[in-house]
Amino acid sequence: MAPALSQLRRGVLEFCVLAQLRDQERYAFEIVRTLGEAEGMVTSEGTLYPLLSRLRKEGLVETTWRESSSGPPRRYYTLTDRGADVLDAFTVEWERFCRSVDRLLASRSTAA
Amino acid sequence: MTTETLPGLAEAYLERLEKAASHLPRARRRELVDDIEAHITEALGPEPTEADVRDVLARLGAPEDIVAAEQPPPEGALHRRGPREWAALFMLLFGGLIFAAIGAMFIENRGVLVVPAVAGWLVGLALLLSSPAWTPRDKWVGALLWPGGLYGGFAFMFGTFISGTQYCGLHECVRHASDNVVDITGTVIVVLVPVLSAIYLARRA
Numbered sequence: 001m002a003p004a005l006s007q008l009r010r011g012v013l014e015f016c017v018l019a020q021l022r023d024q025e026r027y028a029f030e031i032v033r034t035l036g037e038a039e040g041m042v043t044s045e046g047t048l049y050p051l052l053s054r055l056r057k058e059g060l061v062e063t064t065w066r067e068s069s070s071g072p073p074r075r076y077y078t079l080t081d082r083g084a085d086v087l088d089a090f091t092v093e094w095e096r097f098c099r100s101v102d103r104l105l106a107s108r109s110t111a112a
Numbered sequence: 113m114t115t116e117t118l119p120g121l122a123e124a125y126l127e128r129l130e131k132a133a134s135h136l137p138r139a140r141r142r143e144l145v146d147d148i149e150a151h152i153t154e155a156l157g158p159e160p161t162e163a164d165v166r167d168v169l170a171r172l173g174a175p176e177d178i179v180a181a182e183q184p185p186p187e188g189a190l191h192r193r194g195p196r197e198w199a200a201l202f203m204l205l206f207g208g209l210i211f212a213a214i215g216a217m218f219i220e221n222r223g224v225l226v227v228p229a230v231a232g233w234l235v236g237l238a239l240l241l242s243s244p245a246w247t248p249r250d251k252w253v254g255a256l257l258w259p260g261g262l263y264g265g266f267a268f269m270f271g272t273f274i275s276g277t278q279y280c281g282l283h284e285c286v287r288h289a290s291d292n293v294v295d296i297t298g299t300v301i302v303v304l305v306p307v308l309s310a311i312y313l314a315r316r317a
Contacts, residue, residue, distance in 0.1 A: 028147060029154040036171060044173020047181035049147045053140070054183055072150065 009041065014051060015094070016041065018060060018079060018087040027066075027074040028052060052077065060086055121165045122152050129175035136182060144182070148172065193317045197245050201310050203236030204254060208263025229263045236261065245317040257309040258302060266302070 016038075020031045028049065036045040055061045060083035068074045079087065118126070126149055133141045155168040172178070211232025212225045219225060240246065240254045258264045 029151055032151065033155075044171075044177045044181075046148060046151075046172035046175070046178035049144060049151070049178065050181040050183070052147075053143065071153065074150070075147075 005040075012094070013042070013048075014055060014060075015087060015090045017048065017051060017055065018083055019091075021061060021077055021079040021083070022087065025076045025078040027076050029074075031077065055083070059083070118149070118152065119156075119160065119162070119165045121162070121169065122156070125152075125169050125172075125175065129178065132175045132179040133182075136179070140182070144178070148178070193245065193314065196239055197243055197314075197317045200236055200239030200243055200254075201314055203232065203239060203261075204313075205236070205261045205306055205310050207232030207234075207236045208260045209266070212263055226267070229260060229267075233260045233263065240313075243317075246313065247316075250313060250316050253309055254313050258306045261306050262303065264302070264306070 013035075016035060017031060020026055020034055031052070032045050032048045035041050035048060042048060052061070056063060056077075059080055061077045062080050063075045063077050065073045066076050126145060129148055130141070130145055133144055136144065151172065152168055155171075156164060160168075208229040209232070212229035215225050215228035216222075219228075237255055241251055246254070260267060
């Protein structure tokens with residue numbers, strides 16, 4: 001049970017990161033904290049940094065350094081066009097998938 | 113980073129991360145450590161208590177887990193510079209020269225020295241090709257730039273000097289200024305190219 005869930009989580013994590021950038025740019029700390037505070041999402045916040053780096057390498061997000069009023073410059077992440085396409089496609093698929101899983105999980109009452 | 117004084121706990125954590133990431137390419141390792149350092153700085157605020165620090169580090173997770181989340185390294189990158197790689201670089205560069213010098217102690221005919229020279233370079237080439245630390249492209253670079261290593265470079269250099277003297281007739285030597293330019297640029301190239309190629313290979317491994 002637990003391994004299956006963690007596999008599932010690992011699979012959807014990158015889309016959850018992309019979704020954070022759907023309407024706005026954010027810097028890494030914000031993204032990481034948002035996901036870290038979402039229940040059951042990430043156990044080690046630090047593991048999101050390799051993921052962010054991979055998304056950038058794959059051209060799904062872009063980064064720019066921006067001065068911050070409080071402290072060192074921050075690296076801001078934005079969604080690329082390709083990243084937005086990937087996110088939209090996944091969102092559609094995911095909703096379909098979720099409906100199916102929900103129906104199947106609930107089916108014991110009707111099938112009995 | 114602007115925070116000169118991260119708490120000792122955080123410093124130790126970053127050191128552990130650096131160590132765990134030692135197999136990553138240098139640029140990626142730097143970036144990862146910088147990212148995590150920025151995260152800690154951001155999370156801690158100006159005057160954190162020890163409990164704050166522990167909390168932030170606990171949420172980050174073990175450095176080893178963070179590194180494990182890196183993409184599996186591309187083939188070849190698992191192997192880094194070891195004794196064999198250093199030996200390969202050394203022999204590619206100097207193998208030809210060394211073997212030719214050894215040969216010169218036993219062989220009178222200078223023209224035959226190319227044989228031990230090539231043999232010395234081939235040792236380097238064999239080490240290069242058999243090493244898992246380089247990609248096929250790296251190996252092509254190492255093999256073609258410059259065959260013979262520095263010996264090949266010097267051979268080329270003397271070759272151009274010799275051909276330069278062919279301009280000398282019986283009565284007068286005619287050397288065009290352009291020949292000197294060719295010799296000098298040629299010399300620079302044949303020495304620089306093997307050296308740069310060796311540096312490239314050292315960085316890629």
